[in-house]
Amino acid sequence: MRRQISCWSAKVVITLSIGLAWAGGNAQCVADSVADFSGVQGQNGWYYGYYDRDGDSDRTYNAATDFQLLPEYSASWESWYIQDGVFWTGIWNDGMHPNGRTTSGGRQSREHWAVRRWVSSVAGNFVIRGHVAKHPHSTCCGDGTVVHIYLDGVEVWSGTRDYCDYTGYDYALSVTLQMGSIVDFVLDPNHQSNDWCDGTIFTAQIVSSLAGDVDRSGCVDDADLLQVLFAFGATEPNDADVNCDGVVDDADLLQVLFNFGSEC
Numbered sequence: 001m002r003r004q005i006s007c008w009s010a011k012v013v014i015t016l017s018i019g020l021a022w023a024g025g026n027a028q029c030v031a032d033s034v035a036d037f038s039g040v041q042g043q044n045g046w047y048y049g050y051y052d053r054d055g056d057s058d059r060t061y062n063a064a065t066d067f068q069l070l071p072e073y074s075a076s077w078e079s080w081y082i083q084d085g086v087f088w089t090g091i092w093n094d095g096m097h098p099n100g101r102t103t104s105g106g107r108q109s110r111e112h113w114a115v116r117r118w119v120s121s122v123a124g125n126f127v128i129r130g131h132v133a134k135h136p137h138s139t140c141c142g143d144g145t146v147v148h149i150y151l152d153g154v155e156v157w158s159g160t161r162d163y164c165d166y167t168g169y170d171y172a173l174s175v176t177l178q179m180g181s182i183v184d185f186v187l188d189p190n191h192q193s194n195d196w197c198d199g200t201i202f203t204a205q206i207v208s209s210l211a212g213d214v215d216r217s218g219c220v221d222d223a224d225l226l227q228v229l230f231a232f233g234a235t236e237p238n239d240a241d242v243n244c245d246g247v248v249d250d251a252d253l254l255q256v257l258f259n260f261g262s263e264c
C-alpha cells in the first residue's frame with residue numbers, strides 16, 4: 001500500500017494545481033460522543049442530561065421543554081449523574097444508564113431517561129452512526145433498554161438493546177442538519193420501567209454524508225486525495241481522517257479512492 005501511496009503522491013503533486021481548503025476541525029468527522037466526552041456541559045457542542053418522565057404530565061418526551069441538565073460530574077468515575085445513591089441515571093463516554101420505577105440498590109423508584117445532546121455546528125447532509133450494546137460491566141438481567149434519536153424534537157430512529165446482548169449492533173441514518181439543530185441520544189429503561197442491569201453502550205458519530213470529501217467541496221476528487229496524502233500518518237484531529245478513527249492512514253486513502261469522482 002505504501003508503494004501505491006508514493007506513486008499517487010508523485011503523480012498528483014506533479015500534475016495537479018490544487019487549491020486546498022484547510023478548514024478547522026474535521027470536515028469528515030463532525031462530532032464523536034466518545035472522543036468529545038468531557039466533564040464540561042456544552043464542550044464540543046455536547047450536553048449531558050436526563051428526562052424526568054415521572055415528573056412529566058404527558059409522559060411524552062419534548063426536546064424543547066423536558067430536557068434537564070445532569071447537575072453533577074464525577075472526575076473519578078468520569079460520569080455525569082444526579083444525586084448519587086438516589087438514582088442510577090448517568091452518562092459516561094460510551095454509554096448511559098436510566099433509572100426505573102423498578103430499581104435496585106436503594107435507588108428511588110422514578111423513571112428517568114438519560115439524554116446525551118449534541119447541538120449542531122454545521123449545516124447540510126450528514127450521517128449519524130454508532131453502536132448499541134449491553135455494557136460489559138452490566139450482568140445479564142432485567143428487560144433490556146430502548147434507545148432513541150430525536151432530531152429537533154422529532155424521533156428519527158429507535159432501537160432495542162436486549163437484556164444480554166453484549167455484541168450489539170451498529171446503526172446509521174442519514175439526516176439533514178441546520179446550524180443549531182438539536183440531536184438527542186436517549187436511553188429509556190424499556191416499557192416495564194425496570195432498570196435492572198440497564199447499563200448500555202450507545203455511541204454516536206456525526207460524519208459527512210460523502211465519505212472521502214475531505215474539503216467538503218461536494219465532490220471527491222484530486223484535492224481530497226492530496227489532503228489525505230499530505231496528512232498521512234497524522235494522529236492529531238485532522239480533516240483527512242476520513243473514517244474517524246484518529247489516524248490518517250491507508251484506510252482513509254482507500255475511502256477516497258473508492259469514492260473518487262462521486263458527486264463530481
Ligand SMILES: [Ca+2]
Pocket residue numbers: 056057058059060061062066
Ligand atoms: Ca412532555
Ligand SMILES: [Ca+2]
Pocket residue numbers: 142143144145189190193194195196198
Ligand atoms: Ca430495563
Ligand SMILES: [Ca+2]
Pocket residue numbers: 212213214215216217218219220221223224
Ligand atoms: Ca472534495
Ligand SMILES: [Ca+2]
Pocket residue numbers: 240241242243244245246247248249251252
Ligand atoms: Ca483514519
